[in-house]
Amino acid sequence: MARPSQAKKREAILDAATELFLESGYSRVSVDAIVAKVGGSKRTIYAYFGDKDGLFSALISHLCQKIVTPMVSLDLIGLAPDRALRKMADAFFDVLLAPNTLELHRLVVAESPHFPDAGRAFFSAAPSISYRCLSDYFAWAENEGLIKPGSPYNRARLFLDSLTGDIQLRCLLGLVDEPDKEKLRALSDEAIDIFLDGIGYRRASLP
Secondary structure, eight states, X not given: OOOHHHHHHXXXXXXXXXXXXXXXXXXXXXXXXXXXXXXSOHHHHHHHHSSHHHHHHHHHHHHHHHHXXXXXXOOOTTSOHHHHHHHHHHHHHHHHTSHHHHXXXXXXXXXXXXXXXXHHHHHHXXXXXXXXXXXXXXXXXXXXTSSOSOOHHXXXXXXXXHHHTTHHHHHHTTSOSSOOHHHHHHHHHHHHHHHHHHTTOOOOSOO
């Protein structure tokens, strides 16, 4: 287990590398530049992360863990499907369209062709976790007889993917400065209504 001072140093390196990578991209940032920003030496970075590739992979995982924290902390079990989907949709939009999420998404898409591990790390730590959180809820709801049988994971993917629509792409391309909250609400209301019909939900006496 790393000592507090080591953990603090590792965090400082990740923070410095994050700022540089998001600003300039992977290929245009050198280990020397990171050292100049955070202090210390190359040897320290190599000791913690192995090499620049290892640092970049650790950075992707580090950022994704921060980004998905609101999703992981959601407590959906015990809620009726309409309320659970509303709670998930609100949290999903907050995460999906947050400036730091969009910056990370752009970076990963730009670097994945040359650095596939970045894409794998991003998908494992972000979309997959979101799908799994909702999948666990659907499995519970089916077991409780609230919805008809089906694949919890496929349902999670279909519902969350239906929310991205074109708004995520517009934000990634810089065509939208700030998403319209009312339009997001209307989109999610429509998606929830359609989805509840599809999974055969019948309103029950749940909170």
